[in-house]
Amino acid sequence: MVKVFALALVSIATAISAVAAKDVPGQFKRLGACPTLGCVFPPDNAEFLAGAHFDVRVEVHAEDSDKPNPKYSLSIEKLKGSGHKNTNGNKAVDFSKFTKVKANAQETWDFNYYKDAAAYWKAQDGDKTSATPVHVASSAWRGVQLREPGTYKVTLKYNNGKKTEAIWTVNPVSKRKAKNVILFIGDGMTTPMIAAARLISKSHTSGKYTKKMHMDQFPVIGHVMTHSLDSLITDSANSASAYNTGHKSSAGALGVYPDSSATPFDDPKQELLAELLRRRSKKAGGRGGVGIVTTAEVQDATPAAVFAHTRNRDEKATIVDQMIRGENPVVADVILGGGGKYFHSKTGGKSLNGTDYYQTYSKERGYKVIHDKDALLKYKGSDPLLGIFHQGNMDVWLDRNVYKDNIKKTGSDPTGTGQPALNQPNLDQMVIKGMEVLEKRHHNSGWFLMAEAASVDKMMHPLDYDRALADLLELDSTVGKTREWLKKRKLDKDTLILVTADHGHSFDVYGSVDTQYFNSFSESEELEKKNSIGTYENSGWPSYEDADGDGFPDKWDVRYTLASGTAAFPSHREDFQINIGGARVPAVAKSVSHHHYKVHEPNSTEVGILKPGTLGVTESVGVHSLQDVPVFAAGPGSQLFSGVQDNTEIFHKIAEVLGLGN
Numbered sequence: 058m059v060k061v062f063a064l065a066l067v068s069i070a071t072a073i074s075a076v077a078a079k080d081v082p083g084q085f086k087r088l089g090a091c092p093t094l095g096c097v098f099p100p101d102n103a104e105f106l107a108g109a110h111f112d113v114r115v116e117v118h119a120e121d122s123d124k125p126n127p128k129y130s131l132s133i134e135k136l137k138g139s140g141h142k143n144t145n146g147n148k149a150v151d152f153s154k155f156t157k158v159k160a161n162a163q164e165t166w167d168f169n170y171y172k173d174a175a176a177y178w179k180a181q182d183g184d185k186t187s188a189t190p191v192h193v194a195s196s197a198w199r200g201v202q203l204r205e206p207g208t209y210k211v212t213l214k215y216n217n218g219k220k221t222e223a224i225w226t227v228n229p230v231s232k233r234k235a236k237n238v239i240l241f242i243g244d245g246m247t248t249p250m251i252a253a254a255r256l257i258s259k260s261h262t263s264g265k266y267t268k269k270m271h272m273d274q275f276p277v278i279g280h281v282m283t284h285s286l287d288s289l290i291t292d293s294a295n296s297a298s299a300y301n302t303g304h305k306s307s308a309g310a311l312g313v314y315p316d317s318s319a320t321p322f323d324d325p326k327q328e329l330l331a332e333l334l335r336r337r338s339k340k341a342g343g344r345g346g347v348g349i350v351t352t353a354e355v356q357d358a359t360p361a362a363v364f365a366h367t368r369n370r371d372e373k374a375t376i377v378d379q380m381i382r383g384e385n386p387v388v389a390d391v392i393l394g395g396g397g398k399y400f401h402s403k404t405g406g407k408s409l410n411g412t413d414y415y416q417t418y419s420k421e422r423g424y425k426v427i428h429d430k431d432a433l434l435k436y437k438g439s440d441p442l443l444g445i446f447h448q449g450n451m452d453v454w455l456d457r458n459v460y461k462d463n464i465k466k467t468g469s470d471p472t473g474t475g476q477p478a479l480n481q482p483n484l485d486q487m488v489i490k491g492m493e494v495l496e497k498r499h500h501n502s503g504w505f506l507m508a509e510a511a512s513v514d515k516m517m518h519p520l521d522y523d524r525a526l527a528d529l530l531e532l533d534s535t536v537g538k539t540r541e542w543l544k545k546r547k548l549d550k551d552t553l554i555l556v557t558a559d560h561g562h563s564f565d566v567y568g569s570v571d572t573q574y575f576n577s578f579s580e581s582e583e584l585e586k587k588n589s590i591g592t593y594e595n596s597g598w599p600s601y602e603d604a605d606g607d608g609f610p611d612k613w614d615v616r617y618t619l620a621s622g623t624a625a626f627p628s629h630r631e632d633f634q635i636n637i638g639g640a641r642v643p644a645v646a647k648s649v650s651h652h653h654y655k656v657h658e659p660n661s662t663e664v665g666i667l668k669p670g671t672l673g674v675t676e677s678v679g680v681h682s683l684q685d686v687p688v689f690a691a692g693p694g695s696q697l698f699s700g701v702q703d704n705t706e707i708f709h710k711i712a713e714v715l716g717l718g719n
């Protein structure tokens with residue numbers, strides 16, 4: 058089957074090079090991947106799992122005082138030479154006729170966009186005339202399926218003779234190779250971060266490690282390219298959607314192509330991995346299990362991408378509702394993480410319509426609902442499990458385990474008591490319990506578990522590298538314990554494990570810092586402070602040590618730390634030392650500005666050398682970066698993940714391993 062897949066990719070590549078349109082350079086797009094006035098979603102170059110459901114939307118745009126022409130048509134044809142029989146003799150036929158799906162009634166709406174940076178920043182400074190109005194006529198086809206593998210051309214004809222063409226490829230189908238798949242996502246995790254985490258936690262002699270990370274021991278490693286549909290840098294929503302749908306999307310979008318309409322719930326959807334697993338295994342007499350574990354809010358982008366469909370990842374209250382009452386709800390067997398405030402309406406609560414969703418989940422869907430580590434460890438049942446341990450994102454490993462006083466400062470209890478959530482589980486405890494429940498409920502039909510170490514990213518943003526690396530080490534330790542757990546139960550031969558990330562931050566290490574020398578100078582002695590950075594032969598080794606063997610440094614406030622940083626940051630001060638009192642706040646909004654927008658400057662309570670910002674002045678924290686992220690693979694089907702691949706291919710390969718096509 059591996060061979061078939063490889064052959065198919067060759068034919069796709071040939072088809073693409075023949076006809077695919079190029080992305081148009083420039084910022085501030087009118088509508089994501091639609092450079093012309095006629096838009097087709099899914100767009101050109103989209104790839105499909107045979108038989109997966111998806112929606113189609115076309116939009117016809119007119120700018121300024123023009124009106125969109127309401128007369129347009131959509132056709133589809135199967136291209137010659139795509140390796141399979143042609144049911145329609147290579148003729149373009151009406152899209153509705155071909156797919157046996159009727160379009161909904163034509164809709165119209167208006168929206169505004171900025172033509173370039175000049176127009177955008179004029180608007181930010183208060184000029185209300187710099188936006189360009191767009192008027193739209195649109196149709197949608199919901200729940201389309203293409204079951205026959207091959208290459209298709211879809212053509213939108215509009216404005217009396219204009220054309221937008223999209224080449225779509227439906228991948229060949231294969232037999233299931235693994236019963237279970239575990240997808241670990243270190244949000245924002247990159248190879249340089251793994252190297253830094255290894256350096257501070259693993260023993261080495263004469264420059265060679267005597268112990269490796271658990272990730273280092275995977276047999277297969279590949280690279281993943283992470284661009285968005287319409288921009289070079291991705292956010293977590295559309296990159297997680299690529300893993301769950303096989304389709305690219307835009308920043309903020311979950312399980313949909315973003316259209317230009319105002320509502321965040323009408324965008325054209327794609328069937329999700331979890332939905333496919335539920336639907337396809339039902340057909341085979343079973344019901345594949347789904348588990349979601351995260352240290353973020355369970356409604357945050359990466360976990361929500363497993364079960365939600367919306368243009369706007371910030372619709373967190375509705376996302377809680379979609380899990381159990383969406384159009385085709387996933388109703389995951391296991392949901393563990395933070396995000397309590399979207400489940401209730403008590404202190405700090407923000408649930409949809411003030412509903413008590415803890416009740417809804419337990420009464421309507423039979424979930425066991427728990428809120429602390431003891432209840433998690435004690436649970437031995439086989440009912441679906443909802444464990445919500447924090448109002449927002451769970452506290453990070455360093456605050457959960459080392460600087461515990463920081464947790465006491467917040468009213469983070471997930472039920473809205475206003476008390477701090479002092480008894481939060483660690484990631485490994487959530488993942489092991491998740492696997493226990495999934496095995497109990499779906500031993501025969503198999504399961505898919507997504508487990509996210511969310512705060513690698515959430516701590517890289519505020520440049521809190523110690524907290525980010527500690528959460529990366531927590532992920533690595535969890536990966537090791539997971540493999541042990543599977544092996545003990547002889548499930549390792551049936552289970553594909555992937556460890557990857559959704560995007561990077563431009564973090565790297567370039568030497569060490571003697572913090573004692575650094576701290577001996579006053580704030581004004583910047584040049585002397587900089588001389589505490591040792592490079593090449595003078596970098597020596599940092600002074601972290603893991604004597605107790607738990608996989609984490611025993612002390613974080615050591616003398617020789619890492620000289621590290623990112624390429625994308627607001628103006629801030631750097632001292633290369635652990636922030637003991639809690640997560641870092643590198644920059645703050647200036648109170649007075651001659652502009653209408655907020656300008657950020659270094660947080661005056663931070664000390665160290667001044668690093669003048671490399672970002673736009675409205676940015677308060679660091680941003681994501683371009684570099685490819687690693688994917689480590691072990692278990693049946695793992696060979697598929699070697700080499701360099703697009704993030705959408707991760708979906709298609711998981712679907713191949715689980716046999717989800719057709």
Ligand SMILES: *[C@@H]1O[C@H](CO)[C@@H](O)[C@H](O)[C@H]1NC(C)=O
Pocket residue numbers: 378409410
């Ligand atoms: C929430 O309230 C809105 C407005 O009253 C209503 O349209 C919607 O159906 C409600 N949703 C739920 C899940 O109760």
Ligand SMILES: *[C@@H]1O[C@H](CO)[C@@H](O)[C@H](O)[C@H]1NC(C)=O
Pocket residue numbers: 641642645660661662663
């Ligand atoms: C500045 O950073 C300190 C921690 O170093 C933090 O307590 C404080 O809230 C930050 N200032 C602002 C305005 O956020």
Ligand SMILES: [Zn+2]
Pocket residue numbers: 245293514515518681
């Ligand atoms: Zn991020």
